[in-house]
Amino acid sequence: MPRLILTAALGLLAALPAHAQPVSLVDRIVAVVNREVVTYSELRERRESTERQLRRQGTPLPEPALLEGQLLERLILEKAQLQLAQDNGIRVDEVQLDRSLERVAQSNNLALADFRRALERDGVNFERFREEVRAQIMLTRLREREVDERIEVNETEIDLYLEDSKGSAGRGGEFNFAHLLVRLPEQAAPERIEQARAKADKARAEALAGGDFARIAASYSDGADALQGGAMGWRAEDRLPELFSRALKALRPGAVSEVLRSPAGFHVLKLIDSRNAGGEAPVTQTRVRHILVRASEVVAEADARRKLADLRERLVIGKQDFAELARQHSEDGSASLGGSLEWVFPGDTVPEFERAMAELQPGEVSQPVKTAFGWHLIQVLERRSAGLTAERQRMQARQVLRERKADEAYQEWLRQLRDRAYVEIRLEQF
Secondary structure: OOOOOHHHHHHHHHHOOOOOOOOOOOOOEEEEEOOEEEEHHHHHHHHHHHHHHHHHHOOOOOOHHHHHHHHHHHHHHHHHHHHHHHHOOOOOOHHHHHHHHHHHHHHOOOOHHHHHHHHHHOOOOHHHHHHHHHHHHHHHHHHHHHOHHHOOOOHHHHHHHHHHHHHOOOOOEEEEEEEEEEEOOOOOOHHHHHHHHHHHHHHHHHHHOOOOHHHHHHHHOOOOOHHHOOEEEEEEHHHOOHHHHHHHHOOOOOOEOOOEEEOOEEEEEEEEEEEEOOOOOOEEEEEEEEEEEOOOOOOOHHHHHHHHHHHHHHHHOOOOOHHHHHHHHOOOHHHHHOOEEEEEOOOOOOHHHHHHHHOOOOOOEOOOEEEOOEEEEEEEEEEEEEOOOHHHHHHHHHHHHHHHHHHHHHHHHHHHHHHHOOEEEOHHHO
8 A cells, every 4th residue: 555644644544445334224225326325314424424535635525415425426426436346356455454554554653552542632533444445446447457458558659659758858748737627428429418518617617716736626527646635745757648738838936737638537637737758767676586386286375474573573584594485385486596586677577576675674474475486485685776777668558658659558457347337326315
């Protein structure tokens, strides 16, 4: 999970769905999503936690009816995603969840027990927060599986990107901007398109009239960043969709774009600031080694994890040699090299491995880490900055193009998921 400050951690409670609860006799159903319902108590709880988050951020509150409608749509989409994750067997076990919570606590310079007390002082139930973190991890894994892993970049695209980069050397920039999306269903009827366009036009008009863009995004945007005021932070020009980069280059800081149309829907951008990228930055290489134990019909997942936990204890407490244990126990081809993967660049390893590796200090040994290959113990030996060879330039170009495609593909995937779901909205009945 990304590093979270305490306020962002608290914001998870506004950004994620409440888990299904029995519908009481006095509660009412405000929407049906496939095999589940959304109750008014869930919506009210989400609205209250969202209002707390917006106040912490200093964002003016949207009109209650607008906010409630936006949050209901988010609950619908989140429930549809979690149902798909569960149907596809995506699970988060207790060890992985505990490790994620420890990382959140550590990012706030707190022990987990102190972090729990800090949440409870703020009125947040820790067990519920724990389940919301589990849901966040499931949604991240679902995106990786359904979208990120399916993105393809061909050699011709890389050639064109590198050629274009040579022609624009030194002119690449970075933009700090905010974003608002009005999503459209696939094959939307003309009247539905006009409604979405009118909604985007209204949001833009409010922004041009001096309205607070963060409040406007929270009121109108269907984007995942809406409750953060649509803030996208600093983004490199070459990692943005061409539609966005072209519009942002035409703006001055503080200006608002025209309404932009993409397959996902209508967009409005506000440029906060821009800067030159300052040339090609060196990349960080990591010298790393690992021990891999594969689960199988003979070795259960729990046994593989337990074996690595025992090996880690021997490394940390018994001071045994990592390389020797790798030679004896690792089931990876690197075992004969003491588990060494030598120097790796960003993107060389699978996401779960890379995330765990990035959190380690030189000399530190990870807890058991699960990837598609099995269970790993990871040790970072050292890091260094390095320039890019021609081969690495192509690899980096592939990564940039993948990121650019992934954002657009994710929005399209969300739209298709929403279109496929059976949804019945009953909020307007009350």
